[in-house]
Amino acid sequence: MSEKKNSIQDELKKLEEIAHWFEESDDFDVEEGLKKVKEGAELVKQLKGRIKDVENEFKEVEADLSDDE
Amino acid sequence: MSHPLLENLDERTLSVGEYLEIVNGLLSPIRVSVEGEVTDLKILPQWVFFSLKDAETGSLLRCGLHAGVYKRIGVNLEEGMAVKIFGYGKIAEKSGNFGFWVSKIEPVGEGALRRAYELLVKKLKEEGLFERKRELPQFISHIGVVSSRNGVVIQDLLQNLKPLGIRVDFMHAGVEGADSAPEILRGIEHFSKAKERPQVLVLIRGGGSLESLQGFNNEAVVRACFGAPMPVLVGIGHDVDAPIATMVADWSASTPTAVAHVINESWLPLTQDVPRLRERMITSFRSRLRTLEHDVDMTLKSMQYALRRLVEAFRHYEQVLRSAWRQIPARIEQMEAMRVQQTARMTTAFSDMVRELGRSVASYERLLSASDPQRILKRGFGLVYRPDGTLVRSVKDVKEGEKVKTRLNDGTFESTVISKEY
Numbered sequence: 001m002s003e004k005k006n007s008i009q010d011e012l013k014k015l016e017e018i019a020h021w022f023e024e025s026d027d028f029d030v031e032e033g034l035k036k037v038k039e040g041a042e043l044v045k046q047l048k049g050r051i052k053d054v055e056n057e058f059k060e061v062e063a064d065l066s067d068d069e
Numbered sequence: 070m071s072h073p074l075l076e077n078l079d080e081r082t083l084s085v086g087e088y089l090e091i092v093n094g095l096l097s098p099i100r101v102s103v104e105g106e107v108t109d110l111k112i113l114p115q116w117v118f119f120s121l122k123d124a125e126t127g128s129l130l131r132c133g134l135h136a137g138v139y140k141r142i143g144v145n146l147e148e149g150m151a152v153k154i155f156g157y158g159k160i161a162e163k164s165g166n167f168g169f170w171v172s173k174i175e176p177v178g179e180g181a182l183r184r185a186y187e188l189l190v191k192k193l194k195e196e197g198l199f200e201r202k203r204e205l206p207q208f209i210s211h212i213g214v215v216s217s218r219n220g221v222v223i224q225d226l227l228q229n230l231k232p233l234g235i236r237v238d239f240m241h242a243g244v245e246g247a248d249s250a251p252e253i254l255r256g257i258e259h260f261s262k263a264k265e266r267p268q269v270l271v272l273i274r275g276g277g278s279l280e281s282l283q284g285f286n287n288e289a290v291v292r293a294c295f296g297a298p299m300p301v302l303v304g305i306g307h308d309v310d311a312p313i314a315t316m317v318a319d320w321s322a323s324t325p326t327a328v329a330h331v332i333n334e335s336w337l338p339l340t341q342d343v344p345r346l347r348e349r350m351i352t353s354f355r356s357r358l359r360t361l362e363h364d365v366d367m368t369l370k371s372m373q374y375a376l377r378r379l380v381e382a383f384r385h386y387e388q389v390l391r392s393a394w395r396q397i398p399a400r401i402e403q404m405e406a407m408r409v410q411q412t413a414r415m416t417t418a419f420s421d422m423v424r425e426l427g428r429s430v431a432s433y434e435r436l437l438s439a440s441d442p443q444r445i446l447k448r449g450f451g452l453v454y455r456p457d458g459t460l461v462r463s464v465k466d467v468k469e470g471e472k473v474k475t476r477l478n479d480g481t482f483e484s485t486v487i488s489k490e491y
Contacts, residue, residue: 008208012338019346022353030361033354040350047343050208051336054234058227060218061238063259 008050015043089160096158103130103169104177107150112136119146121154121169132156134171143250143289144174145185145192151177153247175247175283182279186286189313193291203300203319206268209335211236213267213299215256217244222273222304222325229329233336238267244274249284257293269300269332272314273325276306285312294318304328446478464489 018040022033083091105121108129117139121130132154134142146152155173160166176182193199210233216223218241227237240259242252253272260270272285272294284290285305291313294301303318304325315321322328438444442452453461454474461467467486474483 008339012342015343015346015350019349019353022350022357026357027360028357030357033357037350037354040347044343044347047339051233051339051343053232055232056227056230056235056237058237058239061240061259063240063255 008047011043011047015040015047018043086162089162089165093159096160098157100155100157102153102155102173104151104153105130107146107148107152110146110148112139112146117146121152124151130169131166132169132171138172139174141251141254141289142172142174143254143287143291144176144247145189145288146174147184147188150184151181153177173247179279182283182286183310186279186310186313189286189288189291190316193288193313193317198291198295199316201295201319205300205302205320205331205335207335207338209268209332210234211265211267212238212269212271212332213260213263214239214271214273215242215253215260216271216273217241220244220275222275226271226273226304226325226329229326229333231333231336233333235332236267238263244284245277245281247283250287250290253284253290254287254293257290257297260299261293261297267299269302270294270297271302271304271328272318273304273328274306276308276323279310282307282312285314290314291317302328302331443478446476449478452476464491 018036021036022028103121105123108120108122110119111117113136115136116133117136118131118133121132122128123130134156139146144152153175154169154171155175156169156171158167158169161168176185212235214223214226214237216226216239218239223239230237238260240256242256243249244253257270257272260267274282274285279286282305285303294303294314295317300319301317303312303315303321304323304327305312305315305321306323307315311321320331322331446452452475453467454476455461455466456472456474459466461473467473467489469486469488471486472483473486474481
């Protein structure tokens with residue numbers, strides 16, 4: 001489960017970096033910017049996918065026998 | 070209570086060992102709860118012993134349990150404490166002493182409960198267990214819940230969790246009274262040791278009295294919470310005394326709904342930040358494009374301006390050419406007229422020149438004829454030549470006796486110089 005979280009954090013970080021890149025310079029190259037926008041849009045799409053309505057999974061678990069001393 | 074040894078008891082003679090075996094055999098299935106005061110408490114490394122005293126009669130029951138079991142029970146005994154213990158009696162073979170083997174301990178009465186509570190709080194506070202608060206992970210997608218399946222709290226939790234694909238592993242445990250402690254403990258341990266470990270552990274139950282919430286004031290339970298490998302979220306309702314599990318938790322609230330909210334909030338960076346970052350990115354890009362558009366626009370405008378001027382210049386030249394073209398016939402006429410004029414003038418000038426020339430010629434003719442030697446000769450003059458043909462102009466040119474030739478108007482004659490005279 002933690003790899004799901006990690007990749008979310010990675011993607012979020014990348015998106016943050018892209019947004020920052022845009023704000024850093026006033027006169028960035030448009031073609032470069034277009035590339036980054038596409039990258040950013042892809043990230044946004046993936047990240048939005050993670051918070052789309054996905055049902056939670058409920059499961060009652062039994063204690064292992066080894067749990068009892 | 071049938072036992073092979075119990076048959077024909079009155080007819081048999083038993084050994085001490087046999088007798089004790091019978092007695093213990095009879096006693097061990099009798100599991101009871103006994104209430105009394107704790108006295109003569111001895112807490113040893115391997116064992117815990119105490120005497121349970123009947124407050125009214127003063128009777129004593131010697132009790133014992135393994136130190137490990139005592140720890141797991143999680144209730145701290147104190148001299149004079151009113152407790153209810155559960156277990157069975159047994160006579161030790163070696164000593165012949167009657168002992169009660171304890172498997173459960175419960176403080177009795179509000180007083181005992183409160184005292185146990187306060188003592189434990191003090192002890193754990195000194196150890197610093199209430200200081201450490203671990204950060205909750207972001208994007209919580211797997212939780213382990215220990216609670217009662219019979220309460221409404223679990224429903225409250227599930228209904229308030231956003232549908233974020235969260236895996237909720239649930240372990241049922243009684244949450245009421247002293248008996249809940251081992252079950253809660255087992256739940257915490259299960260998730261702590263699980264192969265697929267949840268990101269957080271959740272303990273929830275409704276509010277209640279000190280007696281009702283005993284399980285969550287239990288030392289073993291509380292230490293297990295502290296020692297859990299993942300952050301622990303506790304949502305237990307309480308009025309005045311916060312359950313100790315709440316104090317030791319990494320995050321706590323008094324309702325399961327609040328717990329659900331904090332889990333949802335762990336996704337906030339995603340739900341908030343993503344749109345925000347998207348906005349920042351797009352706004353910057355748009356503004357850049359606008360600047361570019363503006364630049365392009367300006368360039369275009371100046372190009373248009375230049376082009377317009379070019380066209381104007383062209384038109385002007387076109388006009389000039391056209392008007393010049395239009396003027397050509399007139400010009401030609403003009404030139405023709407001029408030419409005619411010139412020609413006329415030239416002709417006139419020429420004729421004048423010719424006339425003049427004629428006049429000159431005539432005058433030269435006259436001059437010439439006036440200077441014609443023949444005319445002079447006709448007037449009687451003669452030309453004298455020496456023998457070599459040269460003309461005699463002066464008397465000096467001839468010598469006496471020299472032959473000379475004289476030309477007259479109509480011929481020549483030769484003569485000799487007789488004398489000279491100047």
